[in-house]
Each structure stands twice: as C-alpha cells, then as structure tokens.
Amino acid sequence: MAPRKRNAQNANNNTHNQTKKKGWKGQDDKSKGISEAEGVPLSYLALVLFIAAVIGVAHRNHIAGMFERDRHFSHLSTLERELAFRTEMGLYYSYYKTMIESKTFFTGLNQIMYDNITEYPLTINTLKRFNLYPEAVLAIGYRAYESFWAGLNKPTKQCWTVNRGEGKTPVQSCEGLGEPSYFYIENVFFLNGVMMSVFFLFGTYLSGSVFGGVLTVASFFYNHGESTRCMWTPPLRESFAYPFLVVQMLLVTHVIKSRVPCYRYSGLIAFITVCFMLSWQFAQFALLTQTLAVFATYALGYIGSQKVKVILFGQLVGLLCSFVALFGNEMLLTSFFTSCLVTVLVIVSLESFLEKLNYKVLILATQGILLIVCTVGLKIALSSILHVADDAHIGDIFRSKFSNFKNFHTMLYTCAKEFDFMEAETPVKVLKTLLAPSVAVSLLAVVVQLLKKEYESWTADKDSGSDNNEDDGSHNRSKPHAELVYHLFQLLAFTAMALLIMRLKLFWTPHMCLMTSLLASRELFSWVGSRERQLAIIVLVLGGMSVQGVQNLQHQWSIMGEYSNYPLEDLVEWIQAKTSKRAVFAGPMPTMATIKLCTGRPIVNHPHYEDSGLRERTKDVYTMYSRKPAEEVKKILKKRKVQYAILEESWCNRRSGVGCSMPEIWDIEDKVNQGKQPLCQKLLNNPEPHFKRVFRNNVYQVLKVT
Incomplete structure (x- = not known):
C-alpha cells in the first residue's frame, strides 16, 4: 500500500547509609537508609x-x-x-x-x-x-x-x-x-511515561542505589514487548490503571521498610488504591495478591501487626470509597479481595489470642486455615445474599484449565490467545535478555541473606537462653529485609497469574524488572568485593542484556504500518446513510463496539464480557453461528429487539485451535443439533425467508430480521 x-x-x-541491624528483634535507631530523606x-x-x-x-x-x-x-x-x-x-x-x-x-x-x-x-x-x-x-x-x-x-x-x-x-x-x-492518547502516553519514572525511583529505593533504578529501567525497555501493550492499545483499562499500582506498591514497600509507620500512609495508600480500582475492573485481583503477600510477610514474623493494619486500612478505605464512587458496584463487595481483606484484618486483630498457642508452626497452621475457610466462606455468603454472579465465569475459567469442564462462555475465553496459558516463547524471551537469570541471582541472594539472618538470630537466642517461639512483645516488630520478603511473595503471585493467563504477564514481567535492581544492593552483594567491583559486574550484566535487548528495541522501532479497514469503513458509512438513528444492531462483540462508537446506533451486545446478563445476551446473538434452525434463531433475536444482525464470514469459518470454531463451541451445549450444517453458512448463501440481506461486502453482511 x-x-x-x-x-x-x-x-x-550519593551518601549510601547502609542500614545496620541489631539482630531480628530491633533495628538500630540511628540506621536510616536511603528511605530517610535527612540522610541523603x-x-x-x-x-x-x-x-x-x-x-x-x-x-x-x-x-x-x-x-x-x-x-x-x-x-x-x-x-x-x-x-x-x-x-x-x-x-x-x-x-x-x-x-x-x-x-x-x-x-x-x-x-x-x-x-x-x-x-x-x-x-x-x-x-x-x-x-x-x-x-x-x-x-x-x-x-x-x-x-x-x-x-x-x-x-x-x-x-x-x-x-x-x-x-x-x-x-x-x-x-x-x-x-x-x-x-486522549497523549494523556495515556504521558501517564505511562510517569510510570517509567516511578519504576526508576522504585528500583533506586529498593536497592539503595541509583544503579538499581538503571537496571530496572533497562530491563523494562529490553523486555518491552513482554511488559506492556499500551503502545498498541491505549484505551484499555490497564493503560490507565497499572501506573497507579506501581505507585501503590512503592508506598506499601515504604511502609514495610520504615521503622514506625504512622496512619497517614493509610490515607495515601487509600487514595492511590481508589485511582487504581476506578480505572480497571481487574484491580481487585491484583490487590488480592498484595493482601496475601503482606499477610504472608506478617505470618512469617517479618513485620508486626501495626504495619499490616496501616496497609490494610488503606486498602479497606480505598475499597469502600471505590464502592461508593462506582455507585455500589456489587462485584467489589462480593470479590475475593473484599473477603480476604476482612479475614486478614480479623486474623491480625486476634494476634494476642493466637500467640497463646506458643508454637510457631501451630500458629501458622491456624492462620492458614482461618484465611482459607473465612475468605471462601465470606465470599460465598456475600454472593448469595446480594445475588451476584457476575464473576462466576472467572471460577469457571480456572476450573476449565485444570479439568474437562467447559461451557460456551469458558470456551470464548480460553480459545482467545490472551486468556490461554503463558506462551512457551515467553520464558525463552526473558532468558535471552538475561532478565530471568538476573532475577534468579537476586532472589538467591535474598534467600541466602534471610537464612543467614535467621541462623544468626537463632544462635543468639540459643546463647541467651531465650525462647524463639515467644512473642517479642511488640506489634511494631520488624525484621531486616521485610520489604524483600513482601516482594518475593508478590512476584510469586504474579508468576502464578502469568502462567495461568498469558495476558497477565503485564504484572509479572515488570515486577521481574524491578527485582533486577537488587543486583545493585550493596548489602546483598557485599561478598563480591569492593563497590567498584560490584559496579563493574553490573556494567557487564547490562552489556549482556543489551545483546538481545537492543535487538528487541530495534524490532519495535522497525514496525511500520498504515491503518486501513475499508470493509469496516464501508459498513459504517452504509449504516449512517441507510438506517434510522434508532435502528438496533447485534453481531460479533468487537464490531458492535465500533458500531456504537462510529454511528451511535443502539446495540444489543458489546465486548465488556464481565456482566452475567451481557454474557447471556451475547450467547443469544451468537446463535447465528450455531447449528440451530433459522426460525429459532430469528425468534431469539426478535426477543432481544434486534433489527439488524451483522454476520462476519470469518467468524463462521475461523478456528483458533482444536474445538475453537464457533459451531464447535456451540456443540458443547447444543447437542441436539450436532452434525447439522452451521446456520451461518446457510445465511451467507441465502438468508431468506427469515432474514433479508440489505448490505454485503467481502467481509460483512447485514441481515434485516424480518
């Protein structure tokens, strides 16, 4: 073209104030670290x-x-x-x-x-x-x-x-x-530019070195195609929401790392949480993983109950404000995030009672049982009381991934590439840029450091004759590197999400990039020798990353195209010229969004598939691609007040995988008509007498429901 x-x-x-600890049970009051502005x-x-x-x-x-x-x-x-x-x-x-x-x-x-x-x-x-x-x-x-x-x-x-x-x-x-x-798009790009600035500050803060920020940013750029898609799809919710999650995680990290956080941080966390939740319906799931990661850090004794409450009160206030701002969106109240948040707050409040069990293993087991039972039980109870089933499809999707269960709705999801398991090529890509090896080394260093500190604490307690199972008497207790323990659990959660649903690697890959910043931590890697030697190693790592990373950037820069979609343009122009402004349309979800945007005509279904009622509407519209009789499909469409049905030949014939053509998806639930010719093939050839063809080009047909 x-x-x-x-x-x-x-x-x-930079004045690097190395934080010195006096064992697990207390921190030196004079230690500040890079998080304290007065030391920088x-x-x-x-x-x-x-x-x-x-x-x-x-x-x-x-x-x-x-x-x-x-x-x-x-x-x-x-x-x-x-x-x-x-x-x-x-x-x-x-x-x-x-x-x-x-x-x-x-x-x-x-x-x-x-x-x-x-x-x-x-x-x-x-x-x-x-x-x-x-x-x-x-x-x-x-x-x-x-x-x-x-x-x-x-x-x-x-x-x-x-x-x-x-x-x-x-x-x-x-x-x-x-x-x-x-x-519109310039504001999206500006927001994601700010996000990258925050990532640099995040990496610098977490590692205590500006070189940690450089590693984070370099890793993100070198793995850009695996980290974000805002450059291809600016209006998607993640383009607006994810930058707020990065800021929110930075605040949570600061609360965990600080000595005695005050509750004003709860207000900041609440504000950013509201910005995150109002921008994306999926925010509740990301925040669920954060709640679990913070709770795991607390359960292992790395942070005290006060820090947990500061964080969770911020989340709770943010949740309630979002619920009000979204006019009482029931999905928020019946989400696993809400149930888990309430459960963890209750468990933390029962700290003094649970510690009477004396044995750490018994305390952990009790906390774990309470977490699972109460979270699931509260979720089921709230969903039943409020009669909300909008997120039921999420459970069905996960169920379908680990069993033979499948229905019409789960197949629409799992047949889409972005909702499938992580692609096999994704791990290969992060290996070639040395992202995965860098993270592995960082995590190994963190684990070794944690085990070393645990051993030192155990031997100190043994020598002093103290009982390590007893409470230290402080709800402000905090062990060194607690913020790293939180990020270990957060990365673990994001990894699980990315493995199950490929689209969610947008959480996983950026967090891996953040963890590479730890290569610049002097406290974790002092064993390599002098600071100069460590910096030399960092330069070598960046050089190794650049071999494949620069190629990845060059590939992105080489992508040249020119948008045109003349068949869709012809369809839109025909609708504007030949139909009433109140004419009602139905058809494939992607096309319906375009019809609404460009023509303003009423539509029956659309691509926002999270609502249970909308899922049933779409299922009715998609009977055009089933094997049902034309007369039955006509009755279904007329019941939905459809005047014009848009038929796409590609939807009738394409097959993204085994069992993933539209007629095959329908065969799961419409066993009565199995083996018959798909209705869409009949309609493409001759829609009479139940429908009348009023528009046709090489991609689209518009059928009037007579």
Whole structure:
C-alpha cells in the first residue's frame, strides 16, 4: 500500500547509609537508609529526580513513536482513528466521545449514567459498569483545554487534506491536542511515561542505589514487548490503571521498610488504591495478591501487626470509597479481595489470642486455615445474599484449565490467545535478555541473606537462653529485609497469574524488572568485593542484556504500518446513510463496539464480557453461528429487539485451535443439533425467508430480521 501524502493546505553524589541491624528483634535507631530523606544530600535527590524525569520522557516518546509508526495515526481521518480503536477500546472511547460532544460535560455524564444505547433496550449506568472514570477525567480536561485556548482565540489543532489513493476520496486529518483522539492518547502516553519514572525511583529505593533504578529501567525497555501493550492499545483499562499500582506498591514497600509507620500512609495508600480500582475492573485481583503477600510477610514474623493494619486500612478505605464512587458496584463487595481483606484484618486483630498457642508452626497452621475457610466462606455468603454472579465465569475459567469442564462462555475465553496459558516463547524471551537469570541471582541472594539472618538470630537466642517461639512483645516488630520478603511473595503471585493467563504477564514481567535492581544492593552483594567491583559486574550484566535487548528495541522501532479497514469503513458509512438513528444492531462483540462508537446506533451486545446478563445476551446473538434452525434463531433475536444482525464470514469459518470454531463451541451445549450444517453458512448463501440481506461486502453482511 502506498504511503499517504499530505497536501500542504492548512485549514485552520550519593551518601549510601547502609542500614545496620541489631539482630531480628530491633533495628538500630540511628540506621536510616536511603528511605530517610535527612540522610541523603539534596544534590543527590535532585540528580535522581532529574534522571527519573528524563527516563519518563524517553518512555513516553518510545511508546508514542511506536503507536504512530504502526498506524500512521497522524494521517488518518477522524473516522479512521475511531475504527482503529477496536473491541473494548472502541467501547471505552465512545463514552469519552459522548462527554466531549454533548452540550455540557454534565449532560454527557448524565447520558452515560442513563445509557440505553449500549445494551438496548436496557438502561444501564456505564460509569458503574465499565470503570469509565479515566474517560470522565479526560473529558473534563479536554473541554477545559478547548475553552482556555478558545478564550485566547488560539487554534488547538492543524488540519490537512490527505490523499488516500486506491480510488478512495481524500479525507481531512487533524493534529494537535484539540483533536479529541490526540488529547486522549497523549494523556495515556504521558501517564505511562510517569510510570517509567516511578519504576526508576522504585528500583533506586529498593536497592539503595541509583544503579538499581538503571537496571530496572533497562530491563523494562529490553523486555518491552513482554511488559506492556499500551503502545498498541491505549484505551484499555490497564493503560490507565497499572501506573497507579506501581505507585501503590512503592508506598506499601515504604511502609514495610520504615521503622514506625504512622496512619497517614493509610490515607495515601487509600487514595492511590481508589485511582487504581476506578480505572480497571481487574484491580481487585491484583490487590488480592498484595493482601496475601503482606499477610504472608506478617505470618512469617517479618513485620508486626501495626504495619499490616496501616496497609490494610488503606486498602479497606480505598475499597469502600471505590464502592461508593462506582455507585455500589456489587462485584467489589462480593470479590475475593473484599473477603480476604476482612479475614486478614480479623486474623491480625486476634494476634494476642493466637500467640497463646506458643508454637510457631501451630500458629501458622491456624492462620492458614482461618484465611482459607473465612475468605471462601465470606465470599460465598456475600454472593448469595446480594445475588451476584457476575464473576462466576472467572471460577469457571480456572476450573476449565485444570479439568474437562467447559461451557460456551469458558470456551470464548480460553480459545482467545490472551486468556490461554503463558506462551512457551515467553520464558525463552526473558532468558535471552538475561532478565530471568538476573532475577534468579537476586532472589538467591535474598534467600541466602534471610537464612543467614535467621541462623544468626537463632544462635543468639540459643546463647541467651531465650525462647524463639515467644512473642517479642511488640506489634511494631520488624525484621531486616521485610520489604524483600513482601516482594518475593508478590512476584510469586504474579508468576502464578502469568502462567495461568498469558495476558497477565503485564504484572509479572515488570515486577521481574524491578527485582533486577537488587543486583545493585550493596548489602546483598557485599561478598563480591569492593563497590567498584560490584559496579563493574553490573556494567557487564547490562552489556549482556543489551545483546538481545537492543535487538528487541530495534524490532519495535522497525514496525511500520498504515491503518486501513475499508470493509469496516464501508459498513459504517452504509449504516449512517441507510438506517434510522434508532435502528438496533447485534453481531460479533468487537464490531458492535465500533458500531456504537462510529454511528451511535443502539446495540444489543458489546465486548465488556464481565456482566452475567451481557454474557447471556451475547450467547443469544451468537446463535447465528450455531447449528440451530433459522426460525429459532430469528425468534431469539426478535426477543432481544434486534433489527439488524451483522454476520462476519470469518467468524463462521475461523478456528483458533482444536474445538475453537464457533459451531464447535456451540456443540458443547447444543447437542441436539450436532452434525447439522452451521446456520451461518446457510445465511451467507441465502438468508431468506427469515432474514433479508440489505448490505454485503467481502467481509460483512447485514441481515434485516424480518
């Protein structure tokens, strides 16, 4: 395809304070470490912050450049840019579009809170259902930006005529923050640039050395394709939410590492937790792993109950605020995160009673039993009382991965590549960049250091005749390297998530990058010799990483493309020209998001599959790809008020794996019609008499339900 061309028509010095410990049961009051600002020169802090800012800008430019090269986004028309936001991306972006195109922001907000377009004929609160606060904030920002520059009579964008070739009419393409799509994606890229700055600070803080931050950032860049996908899919929830999780984990690490944390940290944790949870429905699962990691650190005696309460109170307040802000989203109250959080707080509150058991093994066993029984029991009880089954499919997905169980909904998930087990090539990739070996060495050093400290503590107690099973009498007790124990458990949880669901490696790989920072820890690697020798080893490691890492970057930089989807564009233009604005459509989930975004027509189903009612709606619409009789399918569609059904030939014929074609998926539950010709094949040839073909191109057919 020939590249598009524009017509030039302008339309409008660090002091490392090594922390010294006096055994397990107390820390030297004079030890501060890099976490205490009074022990660090201002010049060093300024240097670290400057480097962090430069890294943030570099990452922002990196992902923005890849996005532009992949789509040639600057040369697309407004319609083409909207078409480029496929599946869930288009759905989320459509609400941003609604809020900026309405007469006032509050008018647009009211439209998405009382929406009868997304799941016609139902009226739903999409702000509650789809975690749309990022779009609401961006809509406010866009309208304020436009108003400010309009008051100064300054243009906010430049527009050009772009010749598309291939017989297509020229289109107008606009650049600048005054262009809605540009304002949207630029804020996503800015946020992820800030995230990289935080990663650098995180690595520096965790290792006690700026070289730890460098290792973290280098590892992330060298494994960029395994660490994030915000450069390909900016509107997805993770693009907004994950940066807040990084900040939140940094705060949790600081609480664990500090001597006597005060409850003001609970407020900070709560605020960031709210930002995280309002941005992504999956946040509850990531926070569940954090709660478990903090509890495991506490159960092993590395932190006292006060630190646990500071962290968990922050999580609890954040959860409750999010529940209110999401208009009483029942999925939050009935989540495993809520049940686990309450259970752990109860267990910690029972500390004085449990310690009467005297034996550490017995205490751990009791805590473990209480954790499992109470968490599961409370989850089941809340789901039953509130009659919520929206997250039932998650249990079914995990069940299907470890048994022969499968149904229509689990097959739609597991047949998708991103919900399958981790790809075999992923471990190979992190091996080639030396990420996995670096993390393995870091973890080994941590384990050895922990065992060494345990042995020293045990021999000290033995010599003094004290009973190591007795309580030290302090709810503020803290052992050295407690923050590393937390990160060990957090990495373990993220590893399990990534192994089970490939998409979740976005948690795993970045956390591995963070753990490489420990190679720069003087306390963990003092045995290698002088500081100069350790730095030399770090340089060698970076050099080894660069061999494959630079190739990975060059591959990303070499990706060149130009977005076009003429069949979908023709479909959208036909709908806008030939159908009523209240015409109701149904079809494949990705296409429905595009129809809503580009035409504003009511749709029956969409790609946000987390709601139980929506899953049943989609199942009814997908009867077009079953082997059921046409008359039965017509009745099902008419019951759902469908006027036009969009049929895609590829959905009828494609097969992503064994048993993963749509007719095969239907065979699981529709055994009565097994062996018959799929209905979609019949409809592609002749939809009469139950349907009437009103539009057709080489990809899409629109069938009117007669």
